Amino acid sequence: MFVLAATGSAVGLGNIWRFPYITAENGGGAFVLVYLVCILLIGVPILAAELSIGRRARRSPVNALRSLARSDSGGRYWWLFGYLGMGAGLLILSFLSVIAGSAMAYMVRTAGGVFEGVTARGAESIFIGLIGDPERLLAWHTLFMAMTTVIVARGVRLGLEWAAKYLVPVFFLLLLLLVLGGYLFHPEAFWQGVGLLFYPEFSALTANGILVAMGHAFFTLSLGMGVMIIYGSYLPAGTHIGKMSLAVAATDTLAALLAGLAVFPWVLGSGLEMGIGPGLVFQTLPVAFGQTPAGSWFGALFFLLLVIAALTSAISLFEPTVAWLVENKSMGRPRAAAWVGGGAWLAGILTVMSLGPWAFDFQFAGELRVKGMFDILDILTSVIMLPAGGLAVALFAGWVLYRSRTLEALGKDGVRFRLGYLVLRYVTPLSLAAIFVHTIGVI
Numbered sequence: 001m002f003v004l005a006a007t008g009s010a011v012g013l014g015n016i017w018r019f020p021y022i023t024a025e026n027g028g029g030a031f032v033l034v035y036l037v038c039i040l041l042i043g044v045p046i047l048a049a050e051l052s053i054g055r056r057a058r059r060s061p062v063n064a065l066r067s068l069a070r071s072d073s074g075g076r077y078w079w080l081f082g083y084l085g086m087g088a089g090l091l092i093l094s095f096l097s098v099i100a101g102s103a104m105a106y107m108v109r110t111a112g113g114v115f116e117g118v119t120a121r122g123a124e125s126i127f128i129g130l131i132g133d134p135e136r137l138l139a140w141h142t143l144f145m146a147m148t149t150v151i152v153a154r155g156v157r158l159g160l161e162w163a164a165k166y167l168v169p170v171f172f173l174l175l176l177l178l179v180l181g182g183y184l185f186h187p188e189a190f191w192q193g194v195g196l197l198f199y200p201e202f203s204a205l206t207a208n209g210i211l212v213a214m215g216h217a218f219f220t221l222s223l224g225m226g227v228m229i230i231y232g233s234y235l236p237a238g239t240h241i242g243k244m245s246l247a248v249a250a251t252d253t254l255a256a257l258l259a260g261l262a263v264f265p266w267v268l269g270s271g272l273e274m275g276i277g278p279g280l281v282f283q284t285l286p287v288a289f290g291q292t293p294a295g296s297w298f299g300a301l302f303f304l305l306l307v308i309a310a311l312t313s314a315i316s317l318f319e320p321t322v323a324w325l326v327e328n329k330s331m332g333r334p335r336a337a338a339w340v341g342g343g344a345w346l347a348g349i350l351t352v353m354s355l356g357p358w359a360f361d362f363q364f365a366g367e368l369r370v371k372g373m374f375d376i377l378d379i380l381t382s383v384i385m386l387p388a389g390g391l392a393v394a395l396f397a398g399w400v401l402y403r404s405r406t407l408e409a410l411g412k413d414g415v416r417f418r419l420g421y422l423v424l425r426y427v428t429p430l431s432l433a434a435i436f437v438h439t440i441g442v443i
């Protein structure tokens, strides 16, 4: 069951909302290739490391790092990374909830036929109408956060497992329906979309694109913030962690590619431009849906898909901090969930305000352009905090934990284990370090 829960955490807004536009912006197939390499060399090893740390310690991330450092070869401050992860998780939760809330608003609007025949201008003004109205946005943000808090408060069995069991299959069903819709309504554009995803245009790939691919590999597999450590702590003893990590990464990648195939045909088939950043989902797609007879239905399904995807991810973002509150502050689970939900809700208000009344926009010395709080949080978490947390996990699992214990935790697996272990010890940290040096250069 926790394979499904981990998949639910991994597939989310990152796959449906972020992957298609960063792919279109960074050279299509070439970017996908770099992204796949990042998933294999950085993502999967860290995912396996997080899951096995969790399963060995059976505690929240902060306490897991503390107790395993003590029982293996030492180091005093590893637990600090547990807090870094909790912080990153809460920040991500805060803006994820605002986007998910907007998707809920759009689900209602699309179903009501608001976008039928709408022009690009019209869609833009509808979008600005939503984000420029903090009260409305706040209401949707509140509703989404409340739903998530209730599910988390119900506990691991009745909340997390329940959501994974029902929502993940529904997610894939909806995704397939949308791909099918794209194919039926825009057959030519469908193949253009396939080309965009799989034909590598290396000239469009920049150094910044590689950074984006790496950051996204972390984000999409929910790494670097202890989520997979806490999920690992719920895994039964017999689970083969290596296989499970590969399965989660493969399913997540499949979801991202399918999302590309669900989004590109509608956009390209309506003669619209692809590379326009985050506005893709809230501005371009509604125009595309509005041009097709059954578009309102598919549009509503698409936004429902976004909401479900966000929900199973948001639930997992609560978990490291909820588990920590339960262990360290002896709180009951519902109270812990309310604290986390309340805190992230408050932080989300910053995003709500910066999308409308407090909007700002500036450019760093290099190529980095920042638009409002949302961009700051996105860059801070996926380019800095998550890779830092991931680097710490790779070093911890590769160099601090005893090899024999990790081997035991992963299930003995001869050559494959040794290969994975070598990657975790050398390749993963070195590529992360190189990427960090580059990031500092860009900023």
Ligand code: PFF
Residues within 6 Å of the ligand: 009, 010, 011, 012, 013, 014, 015, 089, 092, 219, 220, 221, 222, 223, 225, 227, 313, 314, 316, 317
């Ligand atoms: N992995 C999720 C996505 O791709 O949308 C987002 C996410 C969930 C990030 C949970 C981090 C996390 F801990």
